Amino acid sequence: MTGFSDSHVVFHVLCIIIMLLNDGTICNVVFQPAFLLASGPRISSFLVGNVSGISFSLSAVSSSNATGSIPSSSCMPVYQTQWNLSYELIGKNAFLVRLSLNRSLQLCGNETSFPDCCLDPLCLQETLLVSACADETLKASLIIQTQIYAQIFPNNPPSENKTAIPNQVFQPLGSCPCDVSLGECDIRCCCDQDCTQEVLWLFATQCLPGPFGGSFSPVPEYQCSTQSSENDPDWFPFLCVTSPLDNNPFLGLFYNGQTVSPKPSPSFQAPLMTAAVPPINYRQGDPIFTKDDKYFTIPQNSGLGQCADNAPVAFLENFESQCVRRLQSCPSPSDDLRVDVKDGWGGLVTVSVVDEVADDLRLFLSDSLEPISEPQQCDNVIVALRYTLYWRENGLTAITVKRTTANITLPVSLTRRYSAVFVNGNETSQPNSGNPGYLVKRPVIGGILDSAAEIIQRAQINLWQPGGDGLCSSAELRPALFGINSTSGCMIPVSLLNMTQCSQVRETVRAVLAGLVTATLVSTMGKPNFSNLVDWVNITTSPQNSSQPAEDSIGECSAVPTHLHIHVRSVIMGRVQGVPQMVIQAVEISFIETTWWIECEMGSMNPCVNPELMQNFPVTSSVTFTDSPLSTQPPRSRFSINFTEFDCDRNDVCWPELAFPLTRYYTGEPYSQALAKGLILVFFFIAASVLGTPWRQIRQAWDSA
Numbered sequence: 001m002t003g004f005s006d007s008h009v010v011f012h013v014l015c016i017i018i019m020l021l022n023d024g025t026i027c028n029v030v031f032q033p034a035f036l037l038a039s040g041p042r043i044s045s046f047l048v049g050n051v052s053g054i055s056f057s058l059s060a061v062s063s064s065n066a067t068g069s070i071p072s073s074s075c076m077p078v079y080q081t082q083w084n085l086s087y088e089l090i091g092k093n094a095f096l097v098r099l100s101l102n103r104s105l106q107l108c109g110n111e112t113s114f115p116d117c118c119l120d121p122l123c124l125q126e127t128l129l130v131s132a133c134a135d136e137t138l139k140a141s142l143i144i145q146t147q148i149y150a151q152i153f154p155n156n157p158p159s160e161n162k163t164a165i166p167n168q169v170f171q172p173l174g175s176c177p178c179d180v181s182l183g184e185c186d187i188r189c190c191c192d193q194d195c196t197q198e199v200l201w202l203f204a205t206q207c208l209p210g211p212f213g214g215s216f217s218p219v220p221e222y223q224c225s226t227q228s229s230e231n232d233p234d235w236f237p238f239l240c241v242t243s244p245l246d247n248n249p250f251l252g253l254f255y256n257g258q259t260v261s262p263k264p265s266p267s268f269q270a271p272l273m274t275a276a277v278p279p280i281n282y283r284q285g286d287p288i289f290t291k292d293d294k295y296f297t298i299p300q301n302s303g304l305g306q307c308a309d310n311a312p313v314a315f316l317e318n319f320e321s322q323c324v325r326r327l328q329s330c331p332s333p334s335d336d337l338r339v340d341v342k343d344g345w346g347g348l349v350t351v352s353v354v355d356e357v358a359d360d361l362r363l364f365l366s367d368s369l370e371p372i373s374e375p376q377q378c379d380n381v382i383v384a385l386r387y388t389l390y391w392r393e394n395g396l397t398a399i400t401v402k403r404t405t406a407n408i409t410l411p412v413s414l415t416r417r418y419s420a421v422f423v424n425g426n427e428t429s430q431p432n433s434g435n436p437g438y439l440v441k442r443p444v445i446g447g448i449l450d451s452a453a454e455i456i457q458r459a460q461i462n463l464w465q466p467g468g469d470g471l472c473s474s475a476e477l478r479p480a481l482f483g484i485n486s487t488s489g490c491m492i493p494v495s496l497l498n499m500t501q502c503s504q505v506r507e508t509v510r511a512v513l514a515g516l517v518t519a520t521l522v523s524t525m526g527k528p529n530f531s532n533l534v535d536w537v538n539i540t541t542s543p544q545n546s547s548q549p550a551e552d553s554i555g556e557c558s559a560v561p562t563h564l565h566i567h568v569r570s571v572i573m574g575r576v577q578g579v580p581q582m583v584i585q586a587v588e589i590s591f592i593e594t595t596w597w598i599e600c601e602m603g604s605m606n607p608c609v610n611p612e613l614m615q616n617f618p619v620t621s622s623v624t625f626t627d628s629p630l631s632t633q634p635p636r637s638r639f640s641i642n643f644t645e646f647d648c649d650r651n652d653v654c655w656p657e658l659a660f661p662l663t664r665y666y667t668g669e670p671y672s673q674a675l676a677k678g679l680i681l682v683f684f685f686i687a688a689s690v691l692g693t694p695w696r697q698i699r700q701a702w703d704s705a
């Protein structure tokens with residue numbers, strides 16, 4: 001019997017693995033697990049196998065008194081249970097079956113009772129039978145033994161009283177440091193609560209002074225309130241200090257560390273959200289408000305990978321987001337996009353809508369994995385919303401949205417695309433990547449010199465971001481982020497006919513890779529000046545092998561540039577408030593060449609003769625950041641380090657040049673004139689000394705002697 005049970009379990013495990021890897025037509029459906037012991041109001045199990053056409057029924061059964069067995073499963077639906085049955089398709093070959101209790105689990109009391117409250121602590125004990133049927137034929141069954149106890153709640157709400165801990169900086173927790181004996185009176189410790197009045201009288205005049213005796217706030221002698229009117233010196237009112245008593249020399253004597261504010265205890269209550277207050281003028285990062293003082297929202301991606309439908313739009317913060325949803329039915333019509341938005345100056349701007357129809361649906365739809373029995377057509381489904389917000393100073397001047405719609409067939413997986421771009425005049429508002437140096441994870445700023453206007457136009461330095469099919473034709477681009485090494489790629493379909501013209505293939509692939517980097521210049525700083533070439537360096541391209549590629553055979557092309565590598569060298573140039581400032585020294589682009597060949601069909605007599613034979617070849621792009629040392633000069637000598645105070649080029653105060661106008665280094669006027677003026681100044685100094693008060697006193701003393 002044990003061998004049969006083990007082989008039965010092994011068979012089911014192998015069956016599940018085969019069903020997950022194949023179409024599930026080899027094995028029957030089975031519940032995993034097939035038997036459950038439940039002690040809570042929610043139960044779940046998986047039904048795996050060929051689940052097409054499966055329906056479920058739920059019934060409460062009881063074991064026979066004679067045999068102890070439960071009745072056989074039935075496909076007839078039963079609705080006399082206290083449980084709700086729901087199921088969800090997981091992949092192609094599995095259902096997630098859920099059961100939830102639809103009654104209360106609160107214990108009946110004397111004062112209050114509910115119609116479905118529990119009379120006994122053991123509230124529910126029954127056996128449930130879930131049957132999976134196809135064409136009224138039983139395929140699998142799930143047995144659930146429930147034993148659920150009632151929930152007991154306290155009669156009175158829990159107390160919210162908390163122990164108030166005083167600030168340890170001004171009032172230490174140990175209010176009587178000299179109290180070192182538990183339950184006994186410490187001699188000369190007048191703050192000891194264990195000392196009786198009779199014992200305190202013995203050493204009342206010999207108490208420990210200061211903080212150790214419990215006196216934490218002695219008044220310092222420099223306080224204006226300490227001196228009496230009889231003993232005040234004449235200078236005391238001018239030099240005494242008036243300050244609160246909390247400011248005394250004993251602060252921190254019994255405290256070591258920072259103040260710690262008590263954190264609120266965990267609560268299951270929903271936090272109270274304060275109403276949003278619209279700003280008078282918009283600043284970068286402030287949320288934008290509508291006419292009704294509500295957030296102006298556009299669906300955006302959250303940090304957990306989900307899509308937030310009511311995400312506020314921040315002023316001057318561009319974004320792009322994608323929301324993927326599985327559509328089983330036609331979506332409901334969206335709200336009117338022509339809303340009134342506060343412009344930041346006390347007025348309103350109305351969103352204007354421009355409609356267009358999507359030509360290529362590959363960016364928005366992915367094929368369904370489910371068999372389509374009755375396809376459903378949905379017209380004018382919104383697949384993209386692209387907002388353009390025009391701004392000036394601290395407000396908005398206009399808002400337009402381009403609404404893209406398409407006709408789709410359900411069921412399908414829909415990828416909706418949303419974006420918001422702030423435009424000031426004719427230039428797209430793109431934030432800086434630092435100030436002044438680059439910040440990590442901020443885009444590398446590229447540019448192209450406009451010779452006519454003598455300014456630098458912003459250009460892109462991008463990497464691949466493949467789409468659902470992985471082809472370069474449908475792939476999007478993402479900017480290269482400073483300090484982040486990354487690699488990405490996509491596929492290019494090439495036919496056997498294309499492989500007969502290898503030079504054309506090389507040029508086409510190189511043009512595709514070169515389109516990632518349209519910039520010829522790169523900004524050295526995170527906040528560049530677009531009219532000054534000093535803040536920019538040229539993007540260099542590594543020279544390629546000038547030799548001609550070898551002669552290619554049928555279905556093979558050599559020296560195809562399949563990888564674009566961007567090498568960025570950066571260096572730390574000083575610090576601003578302790579933060580290192582990273583600048584870019586150089587950017588180099590190089591191509592890596594490989595050989596492509598068509599893998600022909602080996603079954604035919606002459607395999608490489610079909611010119612329409614297609615094959616996808618990968619092309620990749622990568623970026624690498626390298627930190628260079630700050631200085632490559634030899635180390636300074638000890639003499640130059642110790643005597644820098646005499647270096648006039650390094651200091652604001654230069655003692656060797658104290659008499660600079662009298663030296664040969666002064667070239668502002670002829671040396672003879674500078675010397676004459678200097679001697680005149682010396683004469684006036686001597687005359688003032690002789691005729692002044694000190695010399696007159698000396699003469700009087702000499703005459704009296």
